[in-house]
Amino acid sequence: MTGTSRQAAGSASKPGPELDLPPLLSLVGGKWLPGETSFPVLDKYTQSAVAEVGQASPEQVAQAVTIAQQAFERGAIAPVDRARILRKAAELVEARRESLADLMVAETGFTAADSLGDISRTIVTLNLCAEEATRIVGETVAFAATRGQEGRLGFTIRVPLGVVCAITPFNSPLNTVAHKIGPALAAGNPVVLKPANLTPLCAAALCQILLDAGLPPDMLALLQGSGSKIGQALVEDQRIAFYSFTGSTRVGRAIQQGAGLRRTQMELGSIASTIVRADADLDRAIPRIANAGFRKAGQVCTSVQRLYVEKAVFEEAVARLADAAKAMPAGDPRAAATMVGPMIAESEAIRAESWIREAQAGRADIRCGGTRAGPVLSPTVVTGAQSGMRVVDEEIFAPVISVMPFERLEEAVAHANNTPFGLAAGIFTRDVESALACAQTLRFGAIHINETSSCRADGMPFGGVKESGFGHEGPKYAIQELTEERLITFNR
Numbered sequence: 001m002t003g004t005s006r007q008a009a010g011s012a013s014k015p016g017p018e019l020d021l022p023p024l025l026s027l028v029g030g031k032w033l034p035g036e037t038s039f040p041v042l043d044k045y046t047q048s049a050v051a052e053v054g055q056a057s058p059e060q061v062a063q064a065v066t067i068a069q070q071a072f073e074r075g076a077i078a079p080v081d082r083a084r085i086l087r088k089a090a091e092l093v094e095a096r097r098e099s100l101a102d103l104m105v106a107e108t109g110f111t112a113a114d115s116l117g118d119i120s121r122t123i124v125t126l127n128l129c130a131e132e133a134t135r136i137v138g139e140t141v142a143f144a145a146t147r148g149q150e151g152r153l154g155f156t157i158r159v160p161l162g163v164v165c166a167i168t169p170f171n172s173p174l175n176t177v178a179h180k181i182g183p184a185l186a187a188g189n190p191v192v193l194k195p196a197n198l199t200p201l202c203a204a205a206l207c208q209i210l211l212d213a214g215l216p217p218d219m220l221a222l223l224q225g226s227g228s229k230i231g232q233a234l235v236e237d238q239r240i241a242f243y244s245f246t247g248s249t250r251v252g253r254a255i256q257q258g259a260g261l262r263r264t265q266m267e268l269g270s271i272a273s274t275i276v277r278a279d280a281d282l283d284r285a286i287p288r289i290a291n292a293g294f295r296k297a298g299q300v301c302t303s304v305q306r307l308y309v310e311k312a313v314f315e316e317a318v319a320r321l322a323d324a325a326k327a328m329p330a331g332d333p334r335a336a337a338t339m340v341g342p343m344i345a346e347s348e349a350i351r352a353e354s355w356i357r358e359a360q361a362g363r364a365d366i367r368c369g370g371t372r373a374g375p376v377l378s379p380t381v382v383t384g385a386q387s388g389m390r391v392v393d394e395e396i397f398a399p400v401i402s403v404m405p406f407e408r409l410e411e412a413v414a415h416a417n418n419t420p421f422g423l424a425a426g427i428f429t430r431d432v433e434s435a436l437a438c439a440q441t442l443r444f445g446a447i448h449i450n451e452t453s454s455c456r457a458d459g460m461p462f463g464g465v466k467e468s469g470f471g472h473e474g475p476k477y478a479i480q481e482l483t484e485e486r487l488i489t490f491n492r
């Protein structure tokens with residue numbers, strides 16, 4: 001962190017005792033500017049304020065877009081320079097890993113292991129963006145296929161498309177931000193970022209890192225504040241060419257309505273399913289399912305919410321999953337033994353708990369967990385849940401897995417498909433043929449065989465169908481969406 005930024009932070013902050021806080025302000029034109037009002041950032045476990053962040057003013061929002069638009073009109077920096085800056089940023093994330101992890105533990109409540117995992121993935125994402133920056137190519141057009149056009153040559157190039165607005169959620173405050181900013185910058189677009197106001201610190205630290213890595217200051221703005229004010233103002237600004245959004249379907253729909261004919265990438269809500277067949281290797285499946293359902297306190301868009309298990313191994317799988325859940329202590333994310341930290345807010349833990357109680361009242365069984373202490377909800381395994389209960393029908397975004405038996409695979413597929421969403425699904429089986437058949441009938445953006453719905457490598461195309469949105473993360477794929485394809489033809 002630079003001396004200047006520490007000073008800027010000091011002027012508007014209430015620093016936590018051990019945190020290396022980033023500037024608690026908005027970044028416009030390379031300068032950290034104080035906001036007109038401020039909002040506190042709570043430690044999600046202790047609920048004490050760790051910082052006070054300035055909310056951007058309407059003038060700062062407009063100024064940020066003006067500067068970004070001017071940067072676009074000036075012309076993009078060379079791809080090799082974009083790559084160099086993104087690679088340097090990855091190195092700086094590595095060098096600042098410990099202080100970033102402290103920020104993430106505080107502002108999200110994630111355990112150190114979950115936070116360090118997000119940070120390691122951020123490094124991968126930025127390096128992938130650096131590589132892809134130098135591989136932005138179009139294709140040759142087959143004019144010779146048309147009689148009379150044989151003498152003509154044609155090819156496409158991919159060019160930056162304009163100002164990109166990135167709006168991000170709380171549940172991956174560094175890597176999701178990197179997945180939004182990184183490909184946009186790699187493609188040569190200036191970016192205006194609005195992170196979740198529950199988790200503004202990691203985003204600010206990443207912006208500082210990009211500046212320290214040599215990014216021209218007019219290429220990146222950070223506007224702190226709420227979605228209803230700052231997000232809304234950004235959606236209304238017609239100079240923005242592209243909205244890159246990750247968050248709930250409700251907010252995604254509003255942004256899409258505001259975007260009109262402008263392009264968007266929508267990574268939205270989800271109810272993810274994983275299927276376990278009787279021939280599955282449970283030693284492999286159960287630890288993965290427990291991790292996929294309970295890490296980050298279940299606040300992952302691909303978390304296993306519904307687990308369909310073939311009847312012959314149902315009781316064994318439930319018993320093993322309950323044992324795995326009991327072996328994952330929940331509580332203080334700074335305690336070495338803790339594997340499940342608090343949820344993002346006590347109100348969210350209360351909501352999830354009330355859904356569990358509703359299921360119980362409908363004769364579902366709580367096989368383990370189901371207890372809450374403040375914002376901490378213990379990892380919970382539910383059986384006997386069914387359609388009509390919110391634990392099954394609505395996105396729970398909490399450490400709760402509902403396990404349901406099936407007899408025929410088609411039944412499990414039909415149930416898994418029976419949601420408005422379609423982000424990811426998993427299936428464990430040794431029968432490759434049935435797995436591949438399933439992959440053709442499960443209607444999700446990704447089907448993972450012998451993995452859970454929640455497995456992800458940052459280079460792969462990642463995106464949903466139905467109300468889980470459209471467009472793809474994964475730098476190579478995102479860059480396709482973040483560039484315009486232009487045809488150039490030449491005739492003799």
Ligand code: NDP
Nearest residue numbers: 169170195196197226227231232247248251267268269301
């Ligand atoms: P939200 O939709 O509540 O918020 C996401 C972002 O949108 C925040 O920065 C928020 O601002 C902002 N926002 C809110 N209202 C508006 C508005 N009117 N205009 C513009 N921006 C607005 O999501 P959460 O942060 O609660 O994240 C959880 C959701 O994200 C879940 O549904 C989850 O499934 C989804 N998600 C999807 C992923 C995917 O890849 N498909 C990955 C990760 C999460 P603020 O909160 O600061 O006010």
